[in-house]
Amino acid sequence: MDSTVTTGAQESVWGGGNRPLGASYGKLMMWFFLVSDAITFSGFLAAYGFSRFKFIETWPIADEVFTHVPFFHGNYPMYYVAFMTFILIMSSVTMVLAVDAGHKMKKNTVVWYMFLTIIGGAIFVGSQAWEWATFISGDYGAVETKGGRILQFVKADNTSERAALADFAKTLPGDRVAHENKNGLWFYSEGYQPSYTVNEVLEGFKADSNILVRTETINAEGDKTVLSREESLAKLQSVTQVVEGANLIHNEYGSRLFADFFFFITGFHGFHVFSGVLINLIVFFNVALGTYEKRGHYEMVEKVGLYWHFVDLVWVFVFTFFYLV
Amino acid sequence: MAHEHKLEIFRGLLKFKSNTQKIWGVLIFLTIITAVEVGLGISKPDSLTGNSFLGMKLLNWIFIILTLVKAYYIAWDFMHLRDENSSLRRAIVWTPVFLVAYLAFILLVEGNYIYEVFRDGFVTWNF
Numbered sequence A: 001m002d003s004t005v006t007t008g009a010q011e012s013v014w015g016g017g018n019r020p021l022g023a024s025y026g027k028l029m030m031w032f033f034l035v036s037d038a039i040t041f042s043g044f045l046a047a048y049g050f051s052r053f054k055f056i057e058t059w060p061i062a063d064e065v066f067t068h069v070p071f072f073h074g075n076y077p078m079y080y081v082a083f084m085t086f087i088l089i090m091s092s093v094t095m096v097l098a099v100d101a102g103h104k105m106k107k108n109t110v111v112w113y114m115f116l117t118i119i120g121g122a123i124f125v126g127s128q129a130w131e132w133a134t135f136i137s138g139d140y141g142a143v144e145t146k147g148g149r150i151l152q153f154v155k156a157d158n159t160s161e162r163a164a165l166a167d168f169a170k171t172l173p174g175d176r177v178a179h180e181n182k183n184g185l186w187f188y189s190e191g192y193q194p195s196y197t198v199n200e201v202l203e204g205f206k207a208d209s210n211i212l213v214r215t216e217t218i219n220a221e222g223d224k225t226v227l228s229r230e231e232s233l234a235k236l237q238s239v240t241q242v243v244e245g246a247n248l249i250h251n252e253y254g255s256r257l258f259a260d261f262f263f264f265i266t267g268f269h270g271f272h273v274f275s276g277v278l279i280n281l282i283v284f285f286n287v288a289l290g291t292y293e294k295r296g297h298y299e300m301v302e303k304v305g306l307y308w309h310f311v312d313l314v315w316v317f318v319f320t321f322f323y324l325v
Numbered sequence B: 001m002a003h004e005h006k007l008e009i010f011r012g013l014l015k016f017k018s019n020t021q022k023i024w025g026v027l028i029f030l031t032i033i034t035a036v037e038v039g040l041g042i043s044k045p046d047s048l049t050g051n052s053f054l055g056m057k058l059l060n061w062i063f064i065i066l067t068l069v070k071a072y073y074i075a076w077d078f079m080h081l082r083d084e085n086s087s088l089r090r091a092i093v094w095t096p097v098f099l100v101a102y103l104a105f106i107l108l109v110e111g112n113y114i115y116e117v118f119r120d121g122f123v124t125w126n127f
Helices: A025-054 A078-104 A107-137 A197-207 A231-236 A254-291 A289-296 A299-324 B019-043 B046-050 B060-080 B086-120
Strands: A142-145 A150-155 A211-218 A224-226 A239-243
Touching: A025 A254, A025 A299, A025 B086, A078 A107, A078 A299, A078 B019, A078 B060, A107 A254, A107 A289, A107 A299, A150 B086, A197 A231, A197 A239, A211 A231, A231 A299, A254 A299, A289 A299, A299 B019, B019 B060, B046 B060
Parallel strands: none
Antiparallel strands: A142 A150, A142 A239, A150 A211, A211 A224
16 A cells, blocks of 8 residues: 555654655646646537437438548548547657656657657647648538528439539529629628529539438438438428538538537647647757756656647547547 | 656556567557557447447447547556556546546436437427
8 A cells, every 4th residue: 555644653744744646746736737637628528428419310420521531532431530549649659758768867869759759749730730621621512401400412323422512503694793892881791602502502403313312310220311302302492501611600511519519629639739749849949958967857758748648648538439439 | 766667567467578668568559449449430330330238339338448448558558657656546537537427427318308308399400
């Protein structure tokens, strides 16, 4: 039982100076922060679970949302996220190796491993940014109904294959005129316009019999429900707008809360990684300048290491609850 | 800062010669787990998605258990909790575990209740 405070005669319990936890002040404070941060992240993930359970029948399927790999075309669910996970675990390993080298007072090895850790972190943040950009710009496009439900399109001959709006939407001659600054007293720029109007999507749908509507509802097999041609036409009557990509208000992948939580949780985690990279950089330069060599110990590397592993730990959970489950 | 490292994992089944070796060993283990998770996530075997335990699909149970296993090895070996005093370890682990289990239980039950209200209520949400 190394956890109990020794109350033998050799030590005065009340006089102070005991170290029941056997860890330095700095390390304890880092752990303090990490525990509170872990609870913060858990709060976010629990809120995600709450919203998901609320809309359990209509929640987007992550495999169908995150299907892209940079520089490759096609449908590759999960591979890129798995790669990101591996990068982060790998940079965790180089961090432990840096801490280990620090204990042995090998300055150059610490420098080298800190450098690799920073590279790993930078690759991860870059991947995260790419993932966000892909998610925001969207894939196939969809339409939104009056009730805020998303309707997506699939090919009738193979309902597992999605149809993009561009595949079937018609380009109708429109008389829409852009309002210009010179014509108005109060001028608001028009902002983003979807590539197709609701009418163009509807007309395109009527003309192309190979297109069906897919609703948000998940059926017993765990797939999204595909409507028949007649049901699709009936459903499309309630469409109010075209949605391309995702933001905090509209989301072509399905439930808008999915996008909200995606931005919030991966954003908060990405910010942690970003600050971790910055702190790692500072410690890297300190190591290189010999600050810790002069101090006589590399505890700072150990402390920043704890933070870095924590970021990895959080990602393991985000990965599971966002991408796998 | 001379540190004693405990070099055994899997309850002494695997004993490493040095700390560095243990780190690489743990990396291999974590990589295998991640590969298994991704493999299951892509293939989604029917036997695991079709059956459920306590209201959750077996596949999701496997994912959550594997995640906790990964979390254990990250905390124990990378954050070297294995080498810390058991009092520090317990303070760090059980505080969040208790609070998170509590919060998750309450929010998930409540979320499920709201789902039932949406489903069985007289107001249409899907239009």
